[in-house]
Amino acid sequence: MAQAQVQVKRLPLAGYEAAAHAVKMADVDVIAAYPITPQTNIVEELATMVANGELDAEYVHVESEHSAISAVVGASLTGARVFTATSSQGLALMHEILFITATARAPVVMAVVNRALSGPINIWNDHSDAMAERDTGWIQLWALNAQEVFDTILQAYRIAEDNSVLLPVMVNLDGYILGHTVEAVELPDEKLVKDFVPSRPLQNRLSLKTCYTVGVMGNPDYYYEMKYQAIDALERSADVIKKVGEEFGEVFGRRYKPLDLYYVEDAEALLISMGSTAGTALAAVKRMRKRGEKVGLVRIWMYRPFPVKELRDVLKGVKAVGVVDRATCPGAIGGPVFADIATLFSNDREKPLLRDFIAGLGGRDIRIEDFEYMLNKTLEAAKTGIVDKICDYVGLRW
Amino acid sequence: MRLLSSSKKLPGWRELPIGIMNVNPGSSVNYDVASWRTFRPVIDQSKCTKCSLCWVYCPDAAVEIKKVDGGEVFEINYKFCKGCGICESVCPIKAIKMVEEVA
Numbered sequence: 157m158a159q160a161q162v163q164v165k166r167l168p169l170a171g172y173e174a175a176a177h178a179v180k181m182a183d184v185d186v187i188a189a190y191p192i193t194p195q196t197n198i199v200e201e202l203a204t205m206v207a208n209g210e211l212d213a214e215y216v217h218v219e220s221e222h223s224a225i226s227a228v229v230g231a232s233l234t235g236a237r238v239f240t241a242t243s244s245q246g247l248a249l250m251h252e253i254l255f256i257t258a259t260a261r262a263p264v265v266m267a268v269v270n271r272a273l274s275g276p277i278n279i280w281n282d283h284s285d286a287m288a289e290r291d292t293g294w295i296q297l298w299a300l301n302a303q304e305v306f307d308t309i310l311q312a313y314r315i316a317e318d319n320s321v322l323l324p325v326m327v328n329l330d331g332y333i334l335g336h337t338v339e340a341v342e343l344p345d346e347k348l349v350k351d352f353v354p355s356r357p358l359q360n361r362l363s364l365k366t367c368y369t370v371g372v373m374g375n376p377d378y379y380y381e382m383k384y385q386a387i388d389a390l391e392r393s394a395d396v397i398k399k400v401g402e403e404f405g406e407v408f409g410r411r412y413k414p415l416d417l418y419y420v421e422d423a424e425a426l427l428i429s430m431g432s433t434a435g436t437a438l439a440a441v442k443r444m445r446k447r448g449e450k451v452g453l454v455r456i457w458m459y460r461p462f463p464v465k466e467l468r469d470v471l472k473g474v475k476a477v478g479v480v481d482r483a484t485c486p487g488a489i490g491g492p493v494f495a496d497i498a499t500l501f502s503n504d505r506e507k508p509l510l511r512d513f514i515a516g517l518g519g520r521d522i523r524i525e526d527f528e529y530m531l532n533k534t535l536e537a538a539k540t541g542i543v544d545k546i547c548d549y550v551g552l553r554w
Numbered sequence: 555m556r557l558l559s560s561s562k563k564l565p566g567w568r569e570l571p572i573g574i575m576n577v578n579p580g581s582s583v584n585y586d587v588a589s590w591r592t593f594r595p596v597i598d599q600s601k602c603t604k605c606s607l608c609w610v611y612c613p614d615a616a617v618e619i620k621k622v623d624g625g626e627v628f629e630i631n632y633k634f635c636k637g638c639g640i641c642e643s644v645c646p647i648k649a650i651k652m653v654e655e656v657a
Binding site for chain 2: 233
């Protein structure tokens with residue numbers, strides 16, 4: 157715990173700088189990245205740190221994001237601590253390797269600066285890139301602000317490299333809103349960070365001594381079992397994530413939990429959101445609370461594994477729940493988070509009424525008034541028992 | 555991990571090493587792929603001139619040279635042969651015939 161010689165720095169940092177500092181303090185061994193759009197300054201910062209000798213890591217310049225993720229998977233299997241970062245189309249280009257990363261049980265940590273997928277071409281913030289990869293078997297954590305970006309990356313290494321987990325972790329931060337906005341970020345004492353994330357114990361699965369084949373052919377007689385191992389590990393990782401979040405709180409004073417809850421105790425209507433917009437949503441909740449409206453907010457930090465028990469506990473007994481989705485499932489009933497929330501109660505007789513609000517696609521601003529609209533609509537459902545529209549495209553011009 | 559032939563009980567998901575790995579190098583020799591085949595090559599030994607073209611072209615090294623009294627014969631190892639038919643098409647004297655597998 158905090159000693160006299162502990163040095164905490166408080167610096168004005170953009171989200172990308174916070175991410176790079178966390179990676180540096182975690183003392184990674186190998187970074188592979190493709191530098192062109194839609195890349196962000198995270199890897200540029202890291203390249204500078206490596207070039208200046210501040211970070212002793214192998215920096216691999218690759219020719220695409222597909223190669224970036226492939227390179228870090230290979231390095232990870234040799235026992236190295238690895239990092240890469242990407243956005244939107246870059247993440248989409250990694251798609252096929254993301255599944256392999258999870259089943260190969262490579263503890264890769266990747267920052268995804270969430271941006272809309274083309275087309276039309278758009279480099280602004282929404283969640284369509286990460287949502288398109290939600291079924292790849294990765295752990296997904298979603299940051300609220302630049303401090304959480306820093307904290308979550310440190311925790312991500314602890315979680316990913318835990319022997320009972322050994323899964324890749326995607327740390328999501330909203331493009332521009334977190335990625336490029338300067339906030340005050342506390343950089344903890346390096347010694348405390350070292351103790352919290354010690355060097356990765358060398359487990360070289362590719363050495364000549366071990367002579368293993370990784371990435372084997374799994375025919376119908378083996379594929380199912382090999383796939384299930386990664387599914388089981390993802391489900392069980394929830395306990396490790398919670399434990400690491402607790403421990404992080406004890407050491408650094410900021411406790412992390414799968415869900416952040418605001419004004420939920422007596423709420424008749426709850427809004428569920430992810431990422432930075434939870435801040436704006438909270439401002440709307442506070443405004444409405446001042447007017448005596450019983451509304452609350454749930455912010456999901458740990459999206460995969462999905463916090464089923466925690467969400468059921470908090471949503472049970474609430475009359476109406478509104479979900480904010482920043483990605484779409486065209487042709488389905490609502491967005492991806494809505495689908496997850498709806499499944500929570502599929503076998504229950506008593507369940508909250510659900511509404512989905514698609515908002516902020518392609519970087520479209522979500523204002524406090526928009527959240528007030530969503531909260532009012534959810535409250536209306538709670539009071540009348542009627543949902544006039546299951547999926548509402550908020551802020552769309554007609 | 556043992557990659558067992560399909561006739562024996564296969565290991566459950568807890569019994570396999572994690573991470574899509576095979577920790578037993580060279581174990582594919584124990585892996586029976588007979589069920590992949592719909593046609594099997596049959597060598598007419600009375601026609602065979604032992605030119606060894608089938609042995610050269612077989613992509614799975616399933617053509618084996620066996621020592622017998624008074625010399626060598628070319629035989630197909632049906633555990634590895636997947637029935638591609640390349641041996642039949644390269645045989646210059648048509649000593650190999652692809653015969654349909656029957657259940």
